[in-house]
Amino acid sequence: MAGTGTGTTARRRRVVLATDQVGRSMDADLPALVAALQERGTDAVAVDWDDPEHPWSAADAVVVRSTWGYTRRLAEFLAWADRVAAVTALHNPAGVVRWNSDKRYLEELVARDVPTVPTRFIAPGDPVSLPSSGGFVVKPSVSAGARDSARYTQEQRPAAEAHVRSLQAGGQSAMVQPYMERIVEGERALVFVGGEFSHGVRKGPVLTDTGRVDNGRTPHPDLVEHVPDTAELAVARAALSAAYGASGSAGAPLLYARVDLALDRGGSPVVMELELIEPNLFLTRTEGGLRRFADAVGRL
Template identity: 45%
Template sequence: MGAPPRVALVTSAGFPDLWDDDHPLRDALRGRGVAVDAVRWDDTAADWAAYDLTVIRSPWDYTARHEQFVAWARSVPRLANPAGVIAWNTDKRYLSELAAAGIPVIPTEFVGPGDTWTPAAEGEWVVKPTVSAGSQDTGRYLLPGQTGLAVAHVERLTAAGRTAMIQPYLSAVDTAGETAVLCIPDATGELTFSHGIRKSAMLTAGGGGRVDVGSERITPREPSVAELDLAARVLATIPGGTKQLLYARVDLIPGPDGAPTLIELELAEPSLFLRTAPGAADRLADAILTRL
């Protein structure tokens, strides 16, 4: 018998044994006879060519080294999702492309280095960088009382050479929560709906817009027909098509009119909530076997 196929699950220094939610995938692959290693994306000793497939999972310290991360992705021979998708999707300015394609996207203003931001007179707003993971450097501000804090946040990002993005805080996140539509390829390789989850709010309203990651609650949710339809429309806009994808997550929230609105399209390193949905890890393991 020949050697078993080898798969690298890409992680970061903070999660040397993978993020807990990816353990079911690791175990499902090993149960199918696949040799699985957890490997840091920035491990200079890693031999990426030795793996039959490299699957990005939790490289969440890349945001401060975005260009290095994209260059790394381009250097890996067999990467899922592929490097072109990683380069496009890890900078949230892709939202402007989706909006131009007719996708209902949460209104977003981008402010780059050297630009001046004129805040709105009132309302609740979210400020974050276009390159981030896990709500890093994200704040929620109530204007006009916290206008100074919001402006300082934008200026802090742009002074560091980063691009800030400003979006209205949609109150539906406090009631309906976000819906994440998770998609995995079927036996034919077509990206298809796998499972849905509900994410609760984790941006606090006071204290300058703190992020309380520990307050986020993840529960199963069956997406509505309208949410599934919008997710399909979003995926249809991806440069290069969906056949190249091993996974996709479409994050939606009701807009002011109650219709679903896109918050983010996660194709690079999203949590897939494999522990929340029975069978999801097995479906992803089977999709990986198909790629192998």
């Protein structure tokens, strides 16, 4: 053993960063994170979550990073998370992954008095109910990167209803939200590492036109660093506190979390999404983000 004078060196910690084919092609942070961990003496490697040959039990920890194709194979992905969690440490935990995989978690945030964008969910077989005034957004309750999402005006209600029915026909629940007009001032993404605020970014609106689904949109346009104000931090922390209680993750803080906020008409921050599964953490787009996250992973 190390320190015994025998000359034997301690085994390096093994950390697997879970990704997939989509993530490998789009995750700019992944190569930098692998390199940063290796520089810290961690045996780090990126592996596709659906690799049937990988020995997950050989890792000291598995960190879910850019498994961005999971929404098309949710049941398979959740089963994978359970299997990995049974043989090694999974971050974030499988229970959190399951809870956060369907945006119905927004209802639990509301129930716990977290300021949240008003959302109605329309399950398969439910009647289609759309807002009677103002612009609104339709998207699946299991989605990532604005996939299969569109913004509508009142004049486009027939197209919006067809969108909802298409999702229902595919066995998906639709979610309908008012279009947040002040999103033109930027959506705020606040990143927490080990329960502490690490960094923030602000991005431009994604649904810049109306009436059509466009899965080729850039999910994070016009990124700039963002220093959150007191109100934004308070809402983000309230959302995380609610998530700890609702998902059964009481105990140690989550390795990572991203809280996406928008401003309501009065300028107050409200939660758009709470990203606890595989969010882009913008580690290489912010000062110190990569260092803080690599340090946290190295402490697992």
